Amino acid sequence: MxxxxxxxxxxxxxxxxxxxxxxxxxxxxxxxxxxxxxxxxxxxxxxxxxxxxxxxxxxxxxxxxxxxxxxxxxxxxxxxxxxxxxxxxxxxxxxxxxxxxxxxxxxxxxxxxxxxxxxxxxxxxxxxxxxxxxxxxxxxxxxxxxxxxxxxxLSTGSAVPGAELEVSSSHHEYTTPERRRALLGLRVPGVRIRPSAGSAGLEYLALARGEFDGTAYDWENAWDHAAGLLLVTEAGGAQTTVSGEPFRLAGGNALPFTAARDAATAERIRRLLSGG
Missing domain, CATH: 3.30.540.10 (Fructose-1,6-Bisphosphatase, subunit A, domain 1)
Known part of the structure; x- marks a missing residue:
């Protein structure tokens, strides 16, 4: 190191x-x-x-x-x-x-x-x-x-228990059938999908600033995620793939994955993505 x-x-x-x-x-x-x-x-x-x-x-x-x-x-x-x-x-x-x-x-x-x-x-x-x-x-x-x-x-802050989640998500129409089903798990009461900013890096920055609750992304190019994931985790957030394992830079991740303002929110989003 x-x-x-x-x-x-x-x-x-x-x-x-x-x-x-x-x-x-x-x-x-x-x-x-x-x-x-x-x-x-x-x-x-x-x-x-x-x-x-x-x-x-x-x-x-x-x-x-x-x-x-x-x-x-x-x-x-x-x-x-x-x-x-x-x-x-x-x-x-x-x-x-x-x-x-x-x-x-x-x-x-x-x-x-x-x-x-x-x-x-x-x-x-x-x-x-x-x-x-x-x-x-x-x-x-x-x-x-x-x-x-x-x-x-920067600080992500903590989610309010029971409050509506605001999540930045990949569009469910532009992915594989398996990941589409996972992303559609967010289309439930109590979750609001955030309009995309067109830049994953700026979404991670907004999350690190505590402006919303979490992400749900279904692609794994390291250049889109490495900088932002560190920014969010160092601001107090957490991240996990749908399988419950950490995101790996080299690829081969179980997708989608999430970064969120705290560990409890990350787990809540992961469960929605995994159908749990």
């Missing part, structure tokens, strides 16, 4: 790199994308832009220079070369990067996007950085050291 002193030394350098990537590669293209700078990956709901590619390239160079010998698992790099994802199960420290989380809002000129970076080693997420440049927000989390937003400590 990475020494605590090494980790403490690299924290401000990573923040600087994330801010610089946003300032040089993302924000100049915000609301100024040329037609040739937007394309589809798997369909019209899976977009990629020049900002995604160039910001990930910038961060790949910067982060591996900050921590020599480390690997990068980034959304665009894995799309081009799927075998890169296997680094999450290896021995080297891994930077997990989503250069523009919320590409569709970004393309449509909306502010609901962010850059996500997490540092993991041997399956454990050690630190995370969530930067929403258009909202001028920067959140960090360190394993065992708490979660912070712009210098203020």
């Amino acid at each position: 990475i020494d605590e002193r090494v980790l403490a030394a690299l924290l401000p350098r990573v923040e600087e790199a994330v801010r610089e990537a946003a300032a040089t590669e993302i924000m100049p293209r915000f609301r100024h994308l040329a037609p040739g700078e937007v394309s589809e990956k798997k369909g019209p709901y899976d977009l990629v832009t020049a900002a995604d590619r160039e910001a990930e390239a910038y961060l790949t160079r910067a982060l591996t220079a900050i921590l020599p010998g480390s690997a990068v698992v980034g959304e665009e790099g894995v799309h081009a070369e799927p075998a890169r994802y296997a680094a999450l199960a290896g021995e080297a420290p891994v930077w997990i990067v989503d250069p523009v989380d919320g590409t569709r809002p970004f393309v449509h000129g909306k502010t609901g996007f962010c850059t996500l970076v997490a540092l993991a080693h041997r399956g454990e997420t050690l630190a995370s950085w969530t930067h929403a440049p258009a909202l001028e927000q920067f959140a960090t989390a360190v394993r065992g050291g708490g979660a912070w937003l712009d210098g203020e400590r």
Whole structure:
């Protein structure tokens, strides 16, 4: 595991790199994308832009220079070369990067996007950085050291016993039949589905701030979840897959999974997802 002193030394350098990537590669293209700078990956709901590619390239160079010998698992790099994802199960420290989380809002000129970076080693997420440049927000989390937003400590708070749950959820129409049935377990009295913000990273940040109760997601790409899960747990929350096991960065999780403001709420959501 990475020494605590090494980790403490690299924290401000990573923040600087994330801010610089946003300032040089993302924000100049915000609301100024040329037609040739937007394309589809798997369909019209899976977009990629020049900002995604160039910001990930910038961060790949910067982060591996900050921590020599480390690997990068980034959304665009894995799309081009799927075998890169296997680094999450290896021995080297891994930077997990989503250069523009919320590409569709970004393309449509909306502010609901962010850059996500997490540092993991041997399956454990050690630190995370969530930067929403258009909202001028920067959140960090360190394993065992708490979660912070712009210098203020974050807390998920506790659910009110018996109160209605507000849950951010994957859409049940865009998944497998098994996961659809699980997600439909939330469509019961006492649960309100939160409208999607279009960015998992910003949903995790809102949860870490105590703005709602929990999530129910049915996909497991590490770049979407690693930073936010650490942010939520360090703010006092909890997470579990539908099987009751913790979420694994390398994949193979029982899905859906949940992150919630406290352990009792996580278990309540898990039971709804598992039909219990």
